[in-house]
Structures are given as C-alpha cells and as structure tokens.
Amino acid sequence: MKKFALSIIALFLVLTGCxxxxxxxxxxxxxxxxxxxxKDQSAAENTKHRVYYEIFVRAFADSNGDxxxxxxxxxxxxxxxxxxxxxxxxxxxxxxxxxxxGYDVTDYMNxxxxxxxLEDMKNLVSxxxxxxxxxxxxxxxxxxxxxxxxxxxxxxxxxxxxDYYVWSxxxxxxxxxxxxxxxxxxxxxxxxxxxxxxxxxxDLNYKNPAVMTEMKNAGQFWLSDIGIDGFRLDAAKYLISxxxxxxxxxxxxxxxxxxxxxxxxAKPDSILIGEIWDSASIxxxxxxxxxxxxxxxxxxxxxxxxxxxxxxxIASSLERxxxxxxxxxxxxxxxxxxxxxxxxxxxxxxxxxxxxAKMAASLLLTLPxxxxxxxxxxxxxxxxxxxxxxxxxMIWTPSEEDAIHSKWVNHLYSKNRDEVAVSVQENEKDSxxxxxxxxxxxxxxxxxxxxxxxxxxAIRTKGLVSFERVKDDxxxxxxxxxxxxxxxxxxxxxxxDVYFSSESYVKKGKELTLSPYSTIIxxxx
Numbered sequence: 390m391k392k393f394a395l396s397i398i399a400l401f402l403v404l405t406g407c408x409x410x411x412x413x414x415x416x417x418x419x420x421x422x423x424x425x426x427x428k429d430q431s432a433a434e435n436t437k438h439r440v441y442y443e444i445f446v447r448a449f450a451d452s453n454g455d456x457x458x459x460x461x462x463x464x465x466x467x468x469x470x471x472x473x474x475x476x477x478x479x480x481x482x483x484x485x486x487x488x489x490x491g492y493d494v495t496d497y498m499n500x501x502x503x504x505x506x507l508e509d510m511k512n513l514v515s516x517x518x519x520x521x522x523x524x525x526x527x528x529x530x531x532x533x534x535x536x537x538x539x540x541x542x543x544x545x546x547x548x549x550x551x552d553y554y555v556w557s558x559x560x561x562x563x564x565x566x567x568x569x570x571x572x573x574x575x576x577x578x579x580x581x582x583x584x585x586x587x588x589x590x591x592d593l594n595y596k597n598p599a600v601m602t603e604m605k606n607a608g609q610f611w612l613s614d615i616g617i618d619g620f621r622l623d624a625a626k627y628l629i630s631x632x633x634x635x636x637x638x639x640x641x642x643x644x645x646x647x648x649x650x651x652x653x654x655a656k657p658d659s660i661l662i663g664e665i666w667d668s669a670s671i672x673x674x675x676x677x678x679x680x681x682x683x684x685x686x687x688x689x690x691x692x693x694x695x696x697x698x699x700x701x702x703i704a705s706s707l708e709r710x711x712x713x714x715x716x717x718x719x720x721x722x723x724x725x726x727x728x729x730x731x732x733x734x735x736x737x738x739x740x741x742x743x744x745x746a747k748m749a750a751s752l753l754l755t756l757p758x759x760x761x762x763x764x765x766x767x768x769x770x771x772x773x774x775x776x777x778x779x780x781x782x783m784i785w786t787p788s789e790e791d792a793i794h795s796k797w798v799n800h801l802y803s804k805n806r807d808e809v810a811v812s813v814q815e816n817e818k819d820s821x822x823x824x825x826x827x828x829x830x831x832x833x834x835x836x837x838x839x840x841x842x843x844x845x846x847a848i849r850t851k852g853l854v855s856f857e858r859v860k861d862d863x864x865x866x867x868x869x870x871x872x873x874x875x876x877x878x879x880x881x882x883x884x885x886d887v888y889f890s891s892e893s894y895v896k897k898g899k900e901l902t903l904s905p906y907s908t909i910i911x912x913x914x
Contacts, residue, residue, distance in 0.1 A: 437660070437722065438840040439476025439523070440754070440829050441761045445490075445730060446483055446504050448782045448795050449764055456796035458782070460505040464513045465793075467520055469811070473767065474829030477523040477759075479621050479662075481730060483510065486534060489797070490776070491527075492623060493534035493590045497607035507615065514616045523618040525662065526611065530604050530648075531624040532590040540591050553603075555583035555594045555633065565632055573632065585627050595628045595644055605651035612655040619660035620652070625675060625682075626665050638674045645678035662724050669710045673717045681722040683729075684758065686710070691727055691752050692738055694854055695745040698872040704845040704856035707756065711843065723758030730763065734772040734779055737802065743769065744906040747824045748871045751891065751908045752854060754828040755867045757843050767825040768809050771802035778802060786812045824891075831889050831910070837863040838910075852876055853903075864913035870903040877902045884911040 450462030460483070470478065482491030485501050500507055514524050533540055542550040557563050563574040563581050574581040575588035583592045593600050611617050622645075629640045645661070652659050663679040665672045672682045686706065693701035714721045727735045727749050739745040746769055753760050764770075765783050772779040782795035787807040789796075803809050814820035832838045841860030848855045852872030858865045866884050870876045880899045887896075892907035903909060 437658075438759060440474060440832065441477040441479055441523075441525070441724075441759055442470055442473070442475045443479045443481065443726075443729060443761055443763045445481045445764060445780050447489060447797050448780050450783065450785070450793050451795050454792050457503050458795040458797065459503065460500070460509040460513050462793070462795075464509075464516050467513075467516055467522060470522065471520045473826055474833055475522060475762070476833075477525060477618070478517065479761065480524065480526045482527045482529060482623075484529075487536050488534075488589070490780070492529050492586075493532070493536075494529050495534045495537045497528075497603070498610050511615055518616070524616075525619045525621055525660065526617055527623055528604075528608065528611075528620040529623045530593070531627045532584065532586065532592045535584075535589050535591055549599075552597045553594055553600055555592045555630075557581045557583070561632075573630075583630065583632065585630055586624070592627070592630065596633070601644060601647060605648060608648065608652050609655040612652060612659055618656070618658075619662065619680075622661060622663045622679070625663035625679070626667060626671065638671060642675050642678045645675060649678055660722075669713060673714055676714055676718040676721050680720070681724045681759070683724045683726065683761075684710075687723075687725050687756070688727055688732075691749055692735075694752065695739065695749045695871055699851055700849075700854040700871075703752065703756070703854055704843055707843050708845055711757065724761055725753060725756055725758040726761040726763070727753055727766065728763060729761070730780055731776070732779065733774060734763070734770055734802075735766050736769040737771040737773050741769075741771070743821055744873075745871075746821055748869060748906055748908075750821075750825055751828055751869055752871075754825075754832045755838060755858070755869075755908070755910070757841065757858070760832075762825070765803075767822050768811055768814055769803075769821045770809065773802070784810045786810050827891070828908075835865070835888070836860060837865050841865070848878055848881075850876060850878060853878065866911040866913070868901075868903060868909050868911075870905060870907050873905045875902055875905060880911070883914045885914045886912045888912050 444463060446460060446463060447458045449458040450466050451458050452461035452465055453459065482494065483500055483504050484491060484494040485496045485499055486493050487495065491501060500510055517524050539550045539553050543554050557574055557580055565573060567573045567585050573583055573585050575584050576582050584590050585592055595601060608620065626638060626641060628644050629637045631637045634640050649661055652661065660680045662681045663675050665675050665682045666685050675682060690701040690703050690706060694703060711723065728738065735749060736746055768784065770781065770784065772781050777798050778801050781798060781800050781802060784803060784806055785791065785793050787810050789806065807813060811822065814822035817823065837858045837860040841858040844857040844859055846855035846857055846866065852870060852874060853876055854869040854871055856867055858867060865888065878901055880901050888910045890909040892904040894904060894909055895902040
C-alpha cells in the first residue's frame with residue numbers, strides 16, 4: 390500500500406474558480422477533484438500530532454473464529470485504519486481481567502488470554518509501526534481487580550500487600566460517598582477498603598512508594614519490551630482520592646510526574662494521556678505531569694452545536710481554555726473527541742441523523758488537538774447505556790456470519806447492517822465513512838490544521854460555526870454551516886483561496902453562500 394495513496398484520493402482541494410476577485414459569480418456544483426499535492430503537504434509524517442482511533446479489542450475483529458475480538462484481529466485491520474487516515478490507536482484494557490471490559494486488572498504484565506498472547510501484542514505493535522501508526526494502551530493504575538493476587542494476599546493479612554491498598558481506620562467516615570453518590574467503602578470487617586468505582590476494584594495505596602515502583606516496572610515493560618508508544622491513564626485524578634487528602638490533585642500530579650520520569654527513561658518520545666473528567670481548572674493541575682488530557686467540555690459543545698444547528702461557543706471556549714493550559718505547560722496537547730466508551734454513541738445522541746453526524750466529524754477534525762475516534766463512529770454505529778451496548782461489535786460486512794465479526798454481545802442497535810457495514814459504505818461516495826476519510830485527509834494535509842492554534846472569528850450568523858486556525862505565518866478560515874438552510878456571509882478581504890469545500894457553494898465577490906451541512910476552508914493572503 391502506498392503511504393499516502395488513500396489520503397490523496399480522499400482529499401478534495403478546491404482551487405479552481407475561487408481565486409479570481411474579478412469574477413462576478415462562481416458556483417461550484419461539487420468539490421473539485423483537482424489535486425494540488427506534494428509529499429511536503431503531509432503534516433502527519435514525523436509528528437506527534439495525529440488522529441487516534443479507540444479500540445475495544447473484544448468487539449473489533451475476530452481472527453480465530455471464537456466469536457471474540459482479539460489482537461490478531463486488530464492487526465488484520467491495520468490497513469483499514471491506515472486507509473481511514475489514522476496515525477495512532479488506543480487499545481482499551483488488554484490485561485488479564487475477570488470482567489469483559491478489563492478495567493479490573495489481575496496481571497499488569499500480561500495479555501488477556503481471550504485476546505491472545507504477548508507475542509501477538511508485539512506483532513501488532515510491529516505491524517502498526519510499519520504503517521506509521523502509534524500504539525497507546527490503557528493502563529489502569531488507580532485500582533486492581535479484587536481477584537488480583539496482591540489483594541487476595543492482603544485479605545489474608547500479608548503485611549506487604551495489605552499496605553498496597555487503602556483501608557479505613559477509626560477516623561474514617563465509612564458512610565462517605567463518591568462524586569456520583571456511590572458507596573466507596575466496602576467490606577464486612579471493622580476495617581473496610583476504599584474502592585471508588587465498585588467493590589470489585591479496590592483502590593491502590595499510592596502513599597506506599599512500593600505501589601508506584603510496581604507501576605513503573607509495568608510501564609517500562611510495555612514501552613521497552615513490547616514497544617508501545619504510550620498510555621491512556623484511566624481515572625487519573627483518583628490515585629489519591631479526596632477522601633485521603635485535601636490536596637489530592639496536587640498529590641496526584643506529583644505521582645504522575647514520578648511515573649512520567651520512568652516512562653521517559655524507557656522511551657523518551659512516549660506520551661501520557663490522562664482521563665481527567667473535570668473542569669479545566671482541575672485538568673490544568675495535571676498538565677505539569679501529563680502530556681495531554683481528554684477534553685470532555687469540547688465533546689459537549691460539539692454535540693450541542695450539531696443538535697441545535699448553531700454554534701455552542703466552540704472557538705471562544707477553546708481559545709480561552711487552551712490559553713490557560715499553555716500557561717501551565719507550553720508543550721500541552723489537547724485530546725479531543727465526540728464520544729467514547731463511557732458515553733452514548735454519537736449516532737444515537739444525534740437520533741440517527743447522518744447530516745448531523747457528518748458535521749460533528751467535520752468540527753472535530755478541523756479543531757486543534759489530537760482527535761480520537763471511537764471505533765465504529767466512522768460508520769455510524771449506534772448504542773446507548775448500559776455500557777455493554779455502547780461497546781457492541783464492529784460491523785464489517787452485511788453478513789453477521791462472516792468470521793471477522795465479534796459476537797461477544799448481541800446487537801440491540803445498528804441492525805441495518807446492509808447500510809452500516811464498512812464494505813457497503815466504502816463503495817458509497819456520500820457515505821459517513823467516506824466523509825470521515827475525506828476530512829481526515831484534509832486535516833493530515835495541512836500543518837495548520839494539524840497543530841495550529843485557534844482564534845474566534847468575527848463572522849457570526851445563526852447556523853454557522855466559524856473560527857481561524859493559525860500557525861506561524863499561515864492562517865485558515867474554517868466555516869461550518871451546521872444548519873439545514875443555505876447561509877450567506879461576507880468574507881474578510883484577506884481570504885483569497887478556497888483550500889477545501891465539502892459541498893457546492895456560490896461566491897460573488899466577497900459574498901459567499903454555503904450549502905446546508907457543509908464545510909469550507911479558506912487560506913489567507
């Protein structure tokens with residue numbers, strides 16, 4: 390597979406008919422297929438800025454016919470991901486675990502037997518790297534499974550492992566509840582253990598340095614021995630909970646700094662991405678230690694904008710938040726997404742509206758940060774809570790019997806397989822899948838879209854989301870008509886060339902009319 394073939398095919402650069410200010414009127418009936426491309430235009434190569442793809446291995450692709458997705462199944466689909474334009478994958482937990490989801494780990498240096506072996510993981514990483522795809526995996530450091538040997542030894546009184554966990558004493562309010570009013574102290578004896586998420590996930594005691602040593606060893610193993618490129622850090626703000634310390638966020642940041650030193654020793658260019666589901670002021674406390682945090686506020690604004698067909702304040706909010714984060718860490722990277730494995734799927738949130746789904750993708754893929762796609766988002770998989778049904782199997786072909794399909798849980802959603810399947814959408818020009826391919830290719834083609842900053846635009850009208858992307862001397866004006874109506878605006882004098890347009894438009898002098906549900910990007914003079 391040629392390295393940039395798919396990106397070149399997918400990229401629509403609109404230049405013809407948009408450069409002449411003398412033209413009285415010019416209408417484009419469809420995006421131009423004229424290519425103005427050179428390898429120098431690929432911003433994705435040799436950069437930390439890239440599009441990531443979140444994979445629940447159990448649900449993604451089955452390689453051995455047992456009905457469970459596995460690591461070899463992911464390896465077999467790397468070409469699909471490369472053609473999509475993905476530059477990195479995030480694997481949800483792959484460690485041994487008694488639960489289907491894997492967030493309660495029983496061995497930090499091994500692979501869940503349902504998914505394969507350590508050799509399978511090494512092969513996946515090797516094959517991904519051949520395609521310039523980085524591999525990030527979940528590392529669940531806040532808690533273990535209650536079936537982990539450490540906890541089992543703690544329960545029978547082993548003093549070493551007893552001190553690996555958090556236990557109540559006479560001063561503890563064991564009736565205290567967590568952030569969502571959940572019970573957090575568990576057990577039947579006088580001394581109870583802390584488990585923020587549920588009793589099957591006892592919290593580790595990071596006031597004991599031996600626990601961090603265990604995690605450093607695990608992190609270095611995956612980076613050095615297996616060759617992965619970084620970690621998505623689950624529940625990053627809970628290592629030391631608010632029940633243990635009034636300065637828990639600051640305490641956690643110090644712990645993450647210590648962990649980062651160890652990972653940098655193992656692999657200097659590795660990355661740490663924190664799940665810190667909180668306000669920007671709290672997220673900022675962690676950016677002295679972590680390379681990035683997921684932007685949950687932006688997720689809400691993207692969905693609100695496309696649902697309401699009007700700007701929910703995306704650019705102004707991002708400009709303000711990014712400005713603050715950069716005062717904390719100049720090298721900070723945003724990790725942006727629409728929904729993930731803990732949220733109702735995009736297409737269900739949008740009630741099956743493909744136009745809204747396309748606009749959500751267009752917004753995500755033109756904003757600053759590293760976009761994360763949740764597997765199946767690009768084909769419009771649906772799903773609502775409970776969690777099992779936002780993690781339903783990927784649909785590759787119309788036939789459910791094809792061996793590639795995971796059958797770990799039955800589909801309650803996306804039963805229209807003959808419309809949703811990858812093999813079907815690949816052959817439909819206007820499919821959601823091909824829209825994702827196009828928008829990723831556009832992003833990957835321009836350094837300013839990949840890692841430029843954002844500035845709010847003065848162009849405002851109902852139904853329009855507008856902003857500028859800036860990097861060095863480059864400026865792009867990005868206009869999204871997220872509404873069902875045509876919109877007419879007046880362009881700034883310094884916008885000369887159309888870099889990309891997803892749909893037809895009419896330009897008369899500086900007056901521009903955008904089609905419904907469309908995106909157009911201008912380059913400044």
